[in-house]
Amino acid sequence: MPRMTLQTQLVLEVLLREPDRQRYGLELSDLVGVATGTIYPILARLEQAGWLVSEWEVPTSYDSVGRPPRRLYRITADGAAAAVAALARSRARHKRTWILGVEGA
Amino acid sequence: MDDLLAPVLTAYTATWPGEDTEPITAAYRLAARHHHGQFRHSGEPYIRHSLAVAQILADLGADRDLVCAGLLHDLSPDSRSALSTAVADTLAGLDRLESHGLPAARPVLLLKLADRLHNMRTIAYVRPEKQVRKSTETLRTLVPLAVGLGVDGVAAELATLSEDTIRRSTPRVRSLATAVWLLPKGMRGRWQVEWTAELATLPTRRARARFLLGVLTAVPRIALAHRPGLRWTARLAWGLVGAGALTTVLTSWPAATVALAGLALAAAVLFAEDDRAASRLRDFLDSWRR
Structure with a gap:
């Protein structure tokens, strides 16, 4: 399982909002509010774990603007299920720590 | 078929x-x-x-x-x-x-x-x-x-x-290409195309410079994502790259030279099987400074 850093969780939440939609790195970086230096390693890790799949943008949409194709990422069915579970786990853990913290105070 | x-x-x-x-x-x-x-x-x-x-x-x-x-x-x-x-x-x-x-x-x-x-x-x-x-x-x-x-x-x-x-083929796209050469073989083409494409969509010089810096810090972590066995060496290299980038931006020639040497060393350690990594890193830093 990929490391569930806070930024990773934010990326997964954004992807889960519209699981069928393909997004490119810079777009995710803007949506999530995470620096580009952080977004690509997260995407690489999630893809390595099989939670995401990526493919090149179709030629017709970039040929005209004269730049190479962007890489589009989409969450997989397995990835979505695993992400929902992982997010729930880390939320539960977060809640527990918070309650304990309150009790301890 | x-x-x-x-x-x-x-x-x-x-x-x-x-x-x-x-x-x-x-x-x-x-x-x-x-x-x-x-x-x-x-x-x-x-x-x-x-x-x-x-x-x-x-x-x-x-x-x-x-x-x-x-x-x-x-x-x-x-x-x-x-x-x-x-x-x-x-x-x-x-x-x-x-x-x-x-x-x-x-x-x-x-x-x-x-x-x-x-x-x-x-x-x-x-x-x-x-x-x-x-x-x-x-x-x-x-x-x-x-x-x-x-x-x-x-x-x-x-x-x-x-x-x-x-x-x-601007200097920026060339720097990007050299940075990508620090990644293990087989992953370079993909990230180079992906980043060149994203870079081309950015409207201002400033945004492009920031993107490039971000991507530079991402390179060791991406290498790590593909080869988890290298975790500690990659962390070391990342630290040195970060410090190096900072020093190169902030201070004078002697400090930059030290950072440069550190970066070359880090690259050599991280990609020991690839003896051209250090020289590629040097090329990258040269193009970055210009």
Whole structure:
């Protein structure tokens, strides 16, 4: 399982909002509010774990603007299920720590 | 698998209705078998290139032998024994053209142009130096050749692709390429194309500079994502890259030189199996400073 850093969780939440939609790195970086230096390693890790799949943008949409194709990422069915579970786990853990913290105070 | 060939056959029969297409199908099968397991820089199966070249030729109204030659043009000489004389002659003509230059018969020249046209359409996947070299060569020799042969569409597309590639080859795109060379082999092309594309969408100089810096810090972590065994070395390298970038921006020459040495060392440690990593890193820092 990929490391569930806070930024990773934010990326997964954004992807889960519209699981069928393909997004490119810079777009995710803007949506999530995470620096580009952080977004690509997260995407690489999630893809390595099989939670995401990526493919090149179709030629017709970039040929005209004269730049190479962007890489589009989409969450997989397995990835979505695993992400929902992982997010729930880390939320539960977060809640527990918070309650304990309150009790301890 | 044969439906990949269908568009080629459609284009061929549009010019040559009623002709037997069986030799083209046979040539395709032979090429597919020959290139099985081979890949282009883009990561696509090699046969896609053979098909694309045949498609360009068929669209130009080429006859059956030339369409077959398009499918088979990257077959090594020792595996051409089964080919018809006409196809084998065209391929031999292409070999001669590529080693000795002109003159060559019209079909050979058309084949060369079709091959280059598809290579130029997929030029984004090769190394930037090579991109510029190929584009320059295309503008100097192949565009005039296409004009001379009267294939104006090919000439125009080759010219546009070459000019765009040369124009796009800014120092920033070149720095990006050098940074990517710190990644393990096999992942470089993909990230280079992905980042060059994203970089091209950014409107301001400032945004592009920030993007480039971000990507630079991402490189060791991406290497790590693909090879988790290197975790600690990668952390060390990342720290040094970060410190190095900071020092290079903030302070004077001596400090920058120390950072440079540290970065070269880190790269050498991280990619020990790749002895050119350190020199690539140095190239990258040079281009970054300019």
